[in-house]
Amino acid sequence: MPDWTQAQEKAIGHYQNDLLVKAGAGSGKTAVLAQRCCALVTADDNPCDVSQLLVVTFTEEAANEMRSRIATAIREKAKATNSPRLRRQAMLVDQARISTIHGFCAWVIRTYFDDSGLDPSFSVLGEHEALLLFDEIYSQALAHWLKRTDDKGKEFQKLFDVYANGKSEWLQTTIKKLRMLLATESDSAGWLTKVRSELEKSPAQIVAGLAGIYAKEMNELATSLAKVGEPPADATKTEAEMYAWLAKVRQFAAAHSKLLMDDPAIWDQMASALNQLQSDQPKRVQANAPQAERDKKAFYEPAKEQVKDWQMCFAITRNDLIANEQSIARHLRSIIDFTAELETRYSIAKQNLNKLDFNDLESYALKVLCNADSRAARELKSRFKHIMIDEYQDTNPLQEILLGTLRCGAASFFTVGDVQQSIYGFRGSEPSLFENRASRLAAESPDGVIEMAENFRTHPSLIQAINLICSSLGPNLPNEAAFNYGKLRAGRTDKPADATKHAPCEPDDIRAELVVLTPPDANRGNDQQGADESNNDEQDDGGDSGGEDDLTVVELEAKHIAERLTQLVATKPIIFDKDKKTFRRLVWGDIAILLRSPRGRADVIVKALLNAGIPAVADLRTGYLESVEIQQALALLEVLDNPNQDIPLAALLTGPVGRFTHDELAIMREYARSYQLRAAFHEIVFHLANLDSTGIIETYLKDVPLRLRALFARLDQWRQDIRTLGLPDALARIFDETGLLVYSAGLPGGTQCVANLNMLRQRAMEFAGFNQQGLFRFLEFLRRLGQSDIDLGAAVPVAPGNNAVRIMSIHASKGLEFPVVVLAGLGAQVNMRDTQSLFVVDRALGLGLKLISSDGKRKTGTLAHQTIKSVLRKRRIEEEARLLYVAMTRAREWLILIGVNNVKSPGPSPLQWIAGGLQDPANAADVQKLIRVTDFAVGSVASEHPSQALAPAADVPSDPDLALAHKLSHAGAVGIPDDLGTQQASASTAEVIIKRISDPYAFQSLVGLPAATSVTRLKSQGYIASSAEDDAHRQWPVDEEHPLPIIQDRLPEPSGNKAIARGLAVHKLLQLIDFRFTDTADALSGHLAQLVAQGEFTAAEAQVVDASAIVWLFSTPLGIKLRKAAVQPENLLRELPFLWSVPVTELGADDPTGVDLSNPADRPLVRGVIDVLLLEDGPPNAIGPSARQGHIIDYKTDAPEYVDARLEMYQRQLCYYARAVREILNIPITGGSLIFLTARHVQAVQV
Secondary structure, three states: OOOOOHHHHHHHHOOOEEEEEEEOOOOOHHHHHHHHHHHHHHOOOOOOOHHHEEEEEOOHHHHHHHHHHHHHHHHHHHHHHOOHHHHHHHHOHHHOEEEEHHHHHHHHHHHOHHHHOOOOOOEEOOHHHHHHHHHHHHHHHHHHHHHOOOHHHHHHHHHHHHHOOOOOHHHHHHHHHHHHHHOOOOOHHHHHHHHHHHOOOOHHHHHHHHHHHHHHHHHHHHHHHOOOOOOOOOOOHHHHHHHHHHHHHHHHHHHHHHHHHHOHHHHHHHHHHHHHHHHOOOOOOOOOOHHHHHHHHHHHHHHHHHHHHHHHHHOOOHHHHHHHHHHHHHHHHHHHHHHHHHHHHHHHHHHHHOEEOHHHHHHHHHHHHHOOOOHHHHHHHHHOOEEEEOOHHHOOHHHHHHHHOOHHHOOEEEEEEOHHHOOOHHHOOOHHHHHHHHHHHHHHOOOOEEEEOEEOOOOHHHHHHHHHHHHOOHHHOOOOOOOOOOOOEEOOOOOOOOOOOOOOOOOOOOOEEEEEEOOOOOOOOOOOHHHHOOOOOOOOOOOOOOOHHHOOHHHHHHHHHHHHHHHHHHOOOEEEEOOOOEEEEOOHHHEEEEEOOOOOOHHHHHHHHHHOOOOEEEEOOOOHHHOHHHHHHHHHHHHHHOOOOHHHHHHHHHOOOOOOOHHHHHHHHHHHHHOOOOOOHHHHHHHHHOOOOOOOOOHHHOOHHHHHHHHHHHHHHHHHHHHHHOHHHHHHHHHHHHOHHHHHHOOOOHHHHHHHHHHHHHHHHHHOOOOOOOHHHHHHHHHHHHHOOOOOOOOOOOOHHHOOEEEEEHHHHOOOOEEEEEEEOOOOOOOOHHHHOOEEEEOOOEEEEOEEOOOOOOEEOOHHHHHHHHHHHHHHHHHHHHHHHHHHOOEEEEEEEEEEOOOOOOOOOHHHHHHHHHOOHHHHHHHHHHEEEEOOOOOOOOOOOOOOOOOOOOOOOOOHHHHHHHHHHHHOOOOOOOOOOHHHHHHHHHHHHHHHHHOOOOOHHHOOOOOEEEHHHHHHHOOOOOOHHHHHHOOOOOOOOOOOOOOOOOOOOOOOHHHHHHHHHHHHHHHHOOHHHOOOHHHHHHHHHHHHHOOOOOHHHHHHOOHHHHHHHOOOHHHHHHHHHOOOHHHEEEEEEEEEEOOHHHHOOOOOOOOOOOOHHHOOEEEEEEEEEEEEEOOOOOOHHHHEEEEEEEEEOOOHHHHHHHHHHHHHHHHHHHHHHHHHHOOOEEEEEEEEOOOOEEEEEOO
């Protein structure tokens, strides 16, 4: 039994009313939630059934883990108390409502389809399929609106011309933002109506509102500039000018902030005052002193940009401002009208396809539950006694209202979360809902809010370091952003299973590091990746680096990460394995590198780690389409679709399929110039391919025409394959014929490359299920995904033994933990793209749009836009701070923070915030004790922190063979003795490589075996080898004197689908009916009619069921036993699915010699479904597993004439079932029975 803390016990035992639990990172909230469910079910007073619990989790993985934990906890309590009720509850956990919010909503509207008005056979559109369908509807609607001649159409066309510039990308992005917000609103139509009404403002309201916005901005800037210290005593002339100008800006902002608030009419006087302020600005500021450099970056650059922004805004007169706001209102009404029609068209299209998207699940469920008269509302409010919501900080308003509809009938409404881990604002989550609920419950009752602050995950020393960093973040966040950090308390105690083994003594217990890297040229490397999520850095050309001066910002960071990890693992540190309850050495698989935005970074880091001999894999949700191997494959597909494209054709020719060199492409161009061919590149290529090989061809062309003709012939064949085989199979053939998979496997990170290519084919298979097919549509689909935030996500290859460093996004790491966490990319700017766009949207403030001048050169912020922009900027910075907290609290043992100090970067970065907090003199002693600071020579932290150089990684020999040996040995593929000489190393390495290539594949005997198979297949093919005991059991006696009776009045054996339909219907009926009401034909008929009326059984199924056979079954001795057992349903396990792992030798394969197959992952799975497992009491005085024993029953609907031929196969099937039950449930099986319903025969089987 775990040692629960006082706060945990209160959370577990609070059974009445509302409760909110603030659960810090690593506080054991999942265990508490599972234990709470178990306690509710197993309570001595007024226990509930698992069917009366509603548990909502954030992900499917969390739901599965929760279900497993609850079942385990109930099972342990049932074992301790020997309670039949609890045993039944443990078996019913799989039927409990433990799911994501979307899973719950789908269940509601399927179960109560009559209330929702939906066809219950609806299917849910995948994210990719929904995007395709919406794009199609969008194109149709756009074409219609661009042709409209009424006033609405003309206004929309003006919007499209000015803002979209005749292209639809901007409008698509705008509509997407608005739709994402509407999807999380309980009354989206009402919200749009409210926004539309707010567009009608009087001129005075417009001016006063905008003046108030700018007054607030000026006040904020004045407050910020008050933090600027005195200039250094040895300040240069330009530095002194900078400080003098900042003082003027502060005075101006403070004074004019008050003036604007008091009298908005001074608007027209602001332009001249700002022009004077801007003219006083230093022409060029060269900051040399560290303090001046920090102040320039933190204060001067933002102030300069702010003054420039104000100049543009106040350059507009008050009358023009009013006219502009009214023009913007017309544009916003056009956006609202177009979006409303889009939603209507999209809904109709989904209805025609009988499909819903994920947003529909929530909206339809809300509609059903908000209708107090609906059957769903009445039944569910009385069904769920206890409602528990996990990750409540990531709830959106619609979800809160939806779940709140069930509150009135529940005894308790339990919410748990951590507002400091709310990182899904882009999905519409509102952390304010959590905070508001906490405030309300705390005011209503002192027991309404419980705080669990103990962290059981992270080492106590590291907890102190994280507390120090996070608590000092808030004062350093810009834009009045807040991060009200609640400190964690160390709760972890490492208790090994062997009490004689203790944690090793560690003289240096500093477990947090901050590494700040300054590029050799600090003025280059302006890392904008955090801002626009695109990689503008120079790309490595694949050749040898000329030193750190040639490295990009990301490569510099990746190189140091590789060096630091090599150094760390080389020291062989000891960690506590919480799963095995013992101490062990750190391995590569214990390390994770977390990135805010992996796109453009992850592949660089993987390459750097692999080059250093460190196994690594990237676990990404984005960046897939940018990978080199996918770009090469897409170039091929684009040429197959349309060969008249220069860039894809050039990529194809120089890639692994074309295999032309860049020199040969230059030769093609030279040929065109020499013959004065003024043509596009693809036309030149076609011309060269058509040169007659028998004629005169310039010698410098060599075999280029011949190779081009061969390539185009292959392309023609592949186009034919796509038409005849379909895209997925054609892709498989292309990969095979080009050797693209083999080629990619040989590249650095080859495992990842192969996984990505296989994933491309998998996506093609998914696309094959869409309504509209074709290569062009597939490529367009991929292009749209690349432009959206969905992407496909890089495939995750499996490293040998999973012993590889993992690179992933912070969002993907949520819920995970790692012994070592490297948080990289801290120097990148915070992504403020949403705040800088022309169109902004906010739930409370509505819509905002910048004004574009008639010539398109000037963009001016409007009242709403400026207001929303300020709020979004503050919200984004606060979420970035929470992301830092989430990332840091993934670490168990060590945390390494690393970032590049980009001096020229004007935007805020997490590195600035962290450094700003650590340089506080009040924190100096704690920093020295808890955090190892490295390379702050040109940084933002006080110089008293010593700079410590990173230990270099092991030298890589320059000789190619030695370098290969070095990499192999570091990757664990082959060991290289330390004293091996150069010649010996070369020879030995060659022998190793030749041996690996030429030796027979060790697992050849397993190649043809399935990873998973079914008992149905096994029974017909007889895979599993039998033991002597099994052979004895399989000598099943057949009663020769009393052969199976032939029932002459039975229907003939149906053929094809009819036989299958009859068998499925009979099995379904025997799963659904209550065995107690089967003694007579009338009772069965009434029960069957009730099932049809309830929609659980269809009329068509009822027609093919032979009811008299069911009545016969329950008149037999076995049937009577089943009827009696039905009084205690926990003794009847019907339609019991199982997964059973068996050794490979049991499927008929030879045991590979000298190969370790002990890993459970190497055992194939056998799946099956047992019709009935009848549980009975064991022999008297039996204890443990023998206290219960089982009898397996299987129904068959074969015609009598087929029974004899199939009997042995069915008997073998029951033996497989028996073995599976014995091994999985550890229950003795006393026998089995085959019930042949049509033949009216029960065959006993010894198992």
